[in-house]
Amino acid sequence: MPDTDVAALLPRLVAALPDGVVTTDPDVVEPYRWDWSHDVAAGTPLAVVRAQDAEQVQVAVRWAAEHGVPVVPRGAGSGLSGGSSAVDGGIVLSLERMRAIEIDTECRVAVVEPGALNVEVKTAAAEHGLWYPPDPSSYEICSIGGNVATNAGGLCCVKYGVTTDYVLGLDVVLADGRLVTLGGKRVKDVAGLSLLKLFVGSEGTLGVVTRAVLRLVPAQAARSTLVASFATVAGAATAVVAVGRTMRPSMMELMDQASINAVEDYKPMGLDRTAGALLVAQSDAPGVARAQEVEGMRAACEAAGAEVFVTDDPDEGELFVAARRMAFPAIQARGAVLLEDVGVPIPLLPELLARVAAIAAEHDVEIPVVAHAGDGNTHPIIVYTPEAEDRARAAFHAVMAAAIALGGTITGEHGVGRAKAAALPDQLGADVMELNRRVKAALDPRGILNPGALGL
Amino acid sequence: MPDTDVAALLPRLVAALPDGVVTTDPDVVEPYRWDWSHDVAAGTPLAVVRAQDAEQVQVAVRWAAEHGVPVVPRGAGSGLSGGSSAVDGGIVLSLERMRAIEIDTECRVAVVEPGALNVEVKTAAAEHGLWYPPDPSSYEICSIGGNVATNAGGLCCVKYGVTTDYVLGLDVVLADGRLVTLGGKRVKDVAGLSLLKLFVGSEGTLGVVTRAVLRLVPAQAARSTLVASFATVAGAATAVVAVGRTMRPSMMELMDQASINAVEDYKPMGLDRTAGALLVAQSDAPGVARAQEVEGMRAACEAAGAEVFVTDDPDEGELFVAARRMAFPAIQARGAVLLEDVGVPIPLLPELLARVAAIAAEHDVEIPVVAHAGDGNTHPIIVYTPEAEDRARAAFHAVMAAAIALGGTITGEHGVGRAKAAALPDQLGADVMELNRRVKAALDPRGILNPGALGL
Structure with missing residues (x-):
């Protein structure tokens, strides 16, 4: 907990740093309270420190350490797990001006x-x-x-x-x-x-x-793009496993039917709305090896029942990748969202996605899915209306529980932040959580750095 | 420090584990005192525990924790830095039987x-x-x-x-x-x-x-092998930097003149004894891309003044790789050795090797060098006769100091163990050493696990 008179000590920090580095103006501070996860529990910081160099970071952290003030480091604020949600009575330490x-x-x-x-x-x-x-x-x-x-x-x-x-x-x-x-x-x-x-x-x-x-x-070599349309997610997952056994695609993305339709609703791209799942894959193997690898991927997809389209044209290929990247904004446009980042061993992808579908039905929420399928890392996105918030949050936790039950993870790449902190012990268990706490205590004994993130 | 009566407690450990897991027979214990670095300061353990499963490892560590007994974990004993040197009064915990x-x-x-x-x-x-x-x-x-x-x-x-x-x-x-x-x-x-x-x-x-x-x-694709003979080590290093800018060789090894000659003395392989340095490189790019990549490497080497030989024959290629792998036994055959593992930013390779040559001259010891050149990781090998041991040890420390002075590391892949523990603070500095100690204390508060390794 910060000292009770921290606000009174803030002028010392302001005086120790150049003009404009520390701001307490509520209008300026306001957008620094959240990242993209729009954490409803985000606090109100005393100040935002927009450091210009490492020395200013040191000045701010030294001041915070002296007074026991929480410090929330912040980059571009595009985090998806509440890792940079502000903390009441703390400072936000923004690194946005350090860009060399x-x-x-x-x-x-x-x-x-x-x-x-x-x-x-x-x-x-x-x-x-x-x-x-x-x-x-x-x-x-x-x-x-x-x-x-x-x-x-x-x-x-x-x-x-x-x-x-x-x-x-x-x-x-x-x-x-x-x-x-x-x-x-x-x-x-x-x-x-x-x-x-x-x-x-x-x-x-x-x-x-x-x-x-x-x-x-x-520099990456030229890429060819393959788009494969499957009747079922299970068929797509079968192809992913088969490809990975002998080939090294430079991209292997999956969109399920709900996310395909969300993108088509948002901006018609000509995707097949009836497909159960699309794979968007690329090869950047050098020279003619690229054509061989793409043909290998085509064969694996066709063997799993897909219709396959291939292009060597970079602009055409980029259109499909853009469609995949568009899934998140397209789904966001449908309502409030809770974004998952669960991963499982690759062969368990169909099972995970079946469980996600069951969770969607049980909690009566829409959960389109996009996935970095080649890594077994999926992004089920829970879409909900305000009155369904409780059901959506229940579904959010149920999806993480399903991933854990399948030997997976609650987060493959977005981080735990504050949004998933409650579920972290379910994955790691008490002993590993304790190791996390011991290492945290060894390096930050007063617990001033990003308190609450990771549940630490 | 172990309790003074630890030897008296050993029967409890023996009784808690199946027959033959714990041995105190001095003849059996003896070879477990050292790894390949032949640490002269290696201690004499109370016992060797050759665990058959994780539960037996737990039994041994619990016993050691209860009585404050040092535990030195050991794999195949092929370490090169004294990381598994035995500790007086401790146990060696060998994992050699757990091989599933x-x-x-x-x-x-x-x-x-x-x-x-x-x-x-x-x-x-x-x-x-x-x-x-x-x-x-x-x-x-x-x-x-x-x-x-x-x-x-x-x-x-x-x-x-x-x-x-x-x-x-x-x-x-x-x-x-x-x-x-x-x-x-x-x-x-x-x-x-x-x-x-x-x-x-x-x-x-x-x-x-x-x-x-x-x-x-x-599985790795077929490989082509390139052998390039340079007048100077600096020429070879120039080629390494040039290749790395546009190509991704799957091997990029360097032998200097002394190591070439050591191999030829040990087993004549037809290497060019007059070369200042040899590069042995491979490409495993798929299909015809491999020939393109090899030709690119050839051009970079020739531009740096090399004579180049290329083969697509795997057996012929393997002969050159075997010559490179033979360097260590070949050099060992010349006398006692101290094996370095220093690394620097890749463009500083020539400077590092020039300093190694100067250190060899100054301390009047032979220091042939082999290197994973593409990673900037080198193995100067100090060869010495018994009467030159002090000079050899001085040279050993001087080479590490040279790497540190060039922004490098005292160990790229062998580990610090006990052999380089004294030099570790010179590389890391007091603050980072303290972080190492804090993390160690957080996870092993009594300091029973491999005490002395890393200087921890």
């Missing part, structure tokens, strides 16, 4: 401040013929700091891995205001405990990232 | 006990057309448990990553004997702090791994 990006072509890394957007890193790398693969659907609006905080995934993870696979170094401001550097511009480094990997995905509960060294790879 | 391997083709994972050898996992996966990529040079004799403990690398890491990139789940016996399961058969999972990644590379200081769920990928 430096590409080191010799070391093949990007050195990036946390407020830089994912798309900005991709663009800067592309100018040198290099590529930063992680690609959350929100890549045009989400920040690298947020990506690191959640260990964000995306569409190309199925072949290229997630954020942690690309983080070679971090500068982190600790809970007492000290700044440490972990890792650096070296590809392999096993000196000491893997603290670098521990900070990735820690959702601001262990420290505040002020700089990241990100591995880049050569 | 189960391949789940639908989930595309291997579920493996820690004593299984890396090669056994590769072989079991290959029977299903699948591949476990991490390939330490010692893959025929090293265990998966040791690979996880050190976050082991290898030759194909340059394209396929290191052990941590393939660990989806772990069962771990904690310092108090509880068994926890982290992760599982799901590709993406961000629920809670990244404890899974924290345990990988923790060298037995945080827990004892009793089971690992390892990600598998489709």
Whole structure:
């Protein structure tokens, strides 16, 4: 708990930082209370600190540590789990002004401040013929700091891995205001405990990232796109398992019938409304190997009963990927939503989706599903009207329980934040929760960093 | 420190485990005192516990926890940093008897006990057309448990990553004997702090791994091999940087003149003794893309002044890779050795190798070098005669200091163990060392797990 007179101490923080860094203007503060999950329990912070450099982050954290004030670190605010919901009496520490990006072509890394957007890193790398693969659907609006905080995934993870696979170094401001550097511009480094990997995905509960060294790879080769229309989700899942056994698609996305129709209602794209499920897959294998891989995927899909369309035209292919990316806004347009991020072992995808359908029926809510099917990571989206909120929340928890029962996870890439904190012990169990708490207490003994996130 | 009467308590442990699990016979115990680094400071354990299952591991750790007895977990004993040197008055907890391997083709994972050898996992996966990529040079004799403990690398890491990139789940016996399961058969999972990644590379200081769920990928495609002979190491490093900018070789190994000659002395392979450096590179790009990639590598090497030989014949290619793998035994045959594992940002490879040469001259020791050049990870090997041991140890520390001065690491893949523990604070600094200690204390408050490793 903050000292009771923290508000009275705020002028010290204001005076210690340049003009305009600390703001208490309620109109300015208001949008910093929420991320995209619109957490109804979000608090009202004392102030928003929009730091311009790591030293200002240290000043703010030192002040907070001295007075026991909660600090909620915040990137672009596009989080989907309430990981940056404001806390009453705390400060929001926004990194949005720290956006420098430096590409080191010799070391093949990007050195990036946390407020830089994912798309900005991709663009800067592309100018040198290099590529930063992680690609959350929100890549045009989400920040690298947020990506690191959640260990964000995306569409190309199925072949290229997630954020942690690309983080070679971090500068982190600790809970007492000290700044440490972990890792650096070296590809392999096993000196000491893997603290670098521990900070990735820690959702601001262990420290505040002020700089990241990100591995880049050569630019992605040209892609071909396959769209396969299945009578049932189970058929699509069968194809996903078959493809994964011998091929490495660079994308393997699934839309169920409800999400296909939501997109068609939102913006007609010519998708097959009668399909039980669509797979949108890509291959970026080099040269003629691409055509071979796509034909292999076609055969696997047809064997599972699909009608298949293939295009080598990048613009045409992008239309289908855009349709998949559009699913979230299209579904949001139908009402209030609760967005799931559950994952299961890949062969259990049909079973998970059958259970989601049963939960939708039982709770009388609509639950369209899109999925990074190649990774077994799905996004059931619970759509509800205001009077159905209780049923929707019950369905939200039932879907997480179903994933846990199938040996899965409540979150594959969005993070636990506050939205899923109550379900985390159900997945991890008491012993692993206790390990989480011990590590948290070791690195943030006063518990000032993002209290409540992850239930810590 | 163990209780003074621990030896008197040993019968309780013996009685709690099946016959033959605990041994105190000095002749049997003796070889369990060392790994391959032949740590002269290795202690003499009270007993060796060769557990047959996780429950026996729990029994042993609970007994040790109750009496404050040090526990040194041990896989195949092929470690190169003294990570499993025995401790006076402690027990060695060997996992060599826990070797079960189960391949789940639908989930595309291997579920493996820690004593299984890396090669056994590769072989079991290959029977299903699948591949476990991490390939330490010692893959025929090293265990998966040791690979996880050190976050082991290898030759194909340059394209396929290191052990941590393939660990989806772990069962771990904690310092108090509880068994926890982290992760599982799901590709993406961000629920809670990244404890899974924290345990990988923790060298037995945080827990004892009793089971690992390892990600598998489709079998590797056919490979072509390129051997490039350079007048200087700097020329070879220039080619490495150029190749990495646009290509993704599946191997990029370097041998310097001294290591080439050591191999030729040991077993004539027809390598060019006059070359300043050899690169042995491979491409496994699919189909005709492979020939394109190899030609691209050839052009980059020739532009850097090399003579280049290329073969698509797998047996001929394997001969060169075998020559590279032979470097370590060949150099060992020349005398006592101290094996380095230093890494730097890739463009600083020539500078590092120049400093290594200067250190060799200054300390009057021979230091041949082999390197996973594509990752900037090098193995200078200090060869010395008994009377030169002090000079060799001074050179060993000077090489680590040089790597640190160049923004590098004292260990890229072998681990810190006990051999490099004294140098770890020089790399990490006091603050990061303190973070290591805090995390260690949080998970092993009595400090019974592998005390001394990592300096913890």
